[in-house]
Amino acid sequence: MNNAEMSTKMARVHRSDDDRNVFTSPGHFASSSEQVNDSGEQKVKRKSKLPKAPKRFRPELWGSASLSLTSVTSSLNRTSGLSSDNIRSEFVLRSNRDPPLNSDVEFNDNLRRAREAINAGVRPMLIRAGSSGSYFIRDASNTFLGVFKPKDEEPFAPLNPKWRKFFQRMLCFCCFGRACLIPNHGYLSETGASLIDERLCLNIVPKTRVIRLSSPAFFYGRCCGRAIEPYPKEGSYQIFVNGFKDAGAVLTEWANLGGPEAALTPEEYELFLIQFQKMVVLDYIIRNTDRHSSNWLIRYIPGKEIRLAAIDNGLAFPVQHPENTSRFRQFPFGWSSFSFAQQPWHEGLRNFLLQLLTPLFVHNLCLDIKNLFRHDSSTNRLLTYIQLRVLRGQLWNLRLALMANEPPSQLVKRPQILVRRRYSDLPASDDWDKCFRAKQVDFSSPGCC
Numbered sequence: 001m002n003n004a005e006m007s008t009k010m011a012r013v014h015r016s017d018d019d020r021n022v023f024t025s026p027g028h029f030a031s032s033s034e035q036v037n038d039s040g041e042q043k044v045k046r047k048s049k050l051p052k053a054p055k056r057f058r059p060e061l062w063g064s065a066s067l068s069l070t071s072v073t074s075s076l077n078r079t080s081g082l083s084s085d086n087i088r089s090e091f092v093l094r095s096n097r098d099p100p101l102n103s104d105v106e107f108n109d110n111l112r113r114a115r116e117a118i119n120a121g122v123r124p125m126l127i128r129a130g131s132s133g134s135y136f137i138r139d140a141s142n143t144f145l146g147v148f149k150p151k152d153e154e155p156f157a158p159l160n161p162k163w164r165k166f167f168q169r170m171l172c173f174c175c176f177g178r179a180c181l182i183p184n185h186g187y188l189s190e191t192g193a194s195l196i197d198e199r200l201c202l203n204i205v206p207k208t209r210v211i212r213l214s215s216p217a218f219f220y221g222r223c224c225g226r227a228i229e230p231y232p233k234e235g236s237y238q239i240f241v242n243g244f245k246d247a248g249a250v251l252t253e254w255a256n257l258g259g260p261e262a263a264l265t266p267e268e269y270e271l272f273l274i275q276f277q278k279m280v281v282l283d284y285i286i287r288n289t290d291r292h293s294s295n296w297l298i299r300y301i302p303g304k305e306i307r308l309a310a311i312d313n314g315l316a317f318p319v320q321h322p323e324n325t326s327r328f329r330q331f332p333f334g335w336s337s338f339s340f341a342q343q344p345w346h347e348g349l350r351n352f353l354l355q356l357l358t359p360l361f362v363h364n365l366c367l368d369i370k371n372l373f374r375h376d377s378s379t380n381r382l383l384t385y386i387q388l389r390v391l392r393g394q395l396w397n398l399r400l401a402l403m404a405n406e407p408p409s410q411l412v413k414r415p416q417i418l419v420r421r422r423y424s425d426l427p428a429s430d431d432w433d434k435c436f437r438a439k440q441v442d443f444s445s446p447g448c449c
């Protein structure tokens with residue numbers, strides 16, 4: 001078997017286990033599958049052979065987390081004997097002619113509808129808010145399907161269509177840029193967040209993949225006074241979630257009713273808190289520098305449903321701890337000042353994560369992220385390596401905080417560290433100290449921007 005065949009085979013093994021995790025894990029986004037039924041009956045029928053996701057998120061499911069934990073670890077163990085280095089990432093869908101590595105029925109169906117709509121002349125809609133060139137992708141009946149963020153329209157990319165960003169880029173990068181992040185890597189960061197979300201069974205990030213789309217609605221610039229012919233742009237595509245509002249607006253509504261404890265039933269409060277803590281886990285691991293209250297959404301139907309969606313994960317996966325890169329700006333986690341952050345961890349979630357976070361799991365997670373980030377051949381490989389040192393450091397701290405049962409408000413106060421591997425191929429032990437070497441970050445000379 002040659003290398004390419006081996007890669008495809010391994011990716012398939014990985015994939016089929018992922019599907020099981022996705023459909024068996026609680027709290028999975030039904031999002032746009034609700035809308036998919038009309039045109040995608042065939043696919044929906046195929047999907048129905050898989051075990052059904054519970055309609056409502058039941059917190060007691062975390063008590064029996066071993067079920068999903070077993071499937072997560074078995075998928076990792078199965079691939080662990082082989083080096084999955086340099087395998088094409090299943091999170092990158094190169095073109096619609098490529099055989100899809102990603103077998104996610106919901107995502108593929110959504111993307112098929114998006115492509116059909118664009119080919120039929122439905123124009124993506126530029127999102128006015130925000131700093132990047134981001135587009136809502138709609139179908140002919142004006143149903144929103146996804147959010148596409150082309151790489152070359154990111155905040156500091158050459159084809160960013162927002163004038164405000166143009167001036168910031170030209171005049172004052174120090175005050176607005178983030179020196180700890182790789183420029184124009186937002187689309188990989190968005191997708192990486194979705195990868196972490198799926199691997200840790202958090203189910204709070206709407207599915208996101210790297211894809212290519214072309215439409216005259218995107219910004220192509222002009223050459224010699226003439227508009228440039230549209231060509232396929234690479235970027236991140238995230239499934240649109242319906243019926244959600246900005247967290248800031250929802251939290252204000254709850255505050256007006258006397259606070260979340262008064263506005264929500266005890267069961268709703270618990271469901272919300274679990275999802276809030278999952279967002280903490282996600283943001284902490286990816287070291288998100290941009291989780292303000294418009295970058296997470298809440299869908300709340302009193303007495304029926306309460307769900308959280310962590311969107312806009314494009315400013316994460318730094319190469320250095322952000323605190324170490326600027327003397328003028330701080331990048332605190334937006335949620336750390338909320339009262340929810342002082343609540344103790346949900347016991348089921350805590351146990352689940354503690355069992356999951358083995359050196360082997362961390363090793364495989366880092367390989368997956370590396371394979372995704374190396375998709376961008378313009379990125380220096382060393383940068384991916386140092387991104388992973390930060391990522392491992394965050395996982396190291398998270399595990400220690402979970403073991404010590406420190407709530408999120410304490411977790412963020414842990415000293416920043418960088419973690420390297422001690423092993424060469426695979427971690428041979430379950431002992432973190434034997435597998436990894438942690439080093440505290442030196443903050444003595446922060447940069448100026």
Ligand SMILES: Nc1ncnc2c1ncn2[C@@H]1O[C@H](COP(=O)(O)OP(=O)(O)OP(=O)(O)O)[C@@H](O)[C@H]1O
Nearest residue numbers: 129130131132134147206238239240241294311312
């Ligand atoms: N997956 C999604 N589902 C539903 N709505 C979304 C989704 N992604 C984005 N939105 C909506 O679009 C708005 C802008 O999206 P987003 O914050 O991702 O864009 P941005 O240009 O990166 O902005 P920023 O300046 O915050 O970085 C959000 O506030 C939200 O209302």
Ligand SMILES: [Mg+2]
Nearest residue numbers: 130294295312
């Ligand atoms: Mg935003």
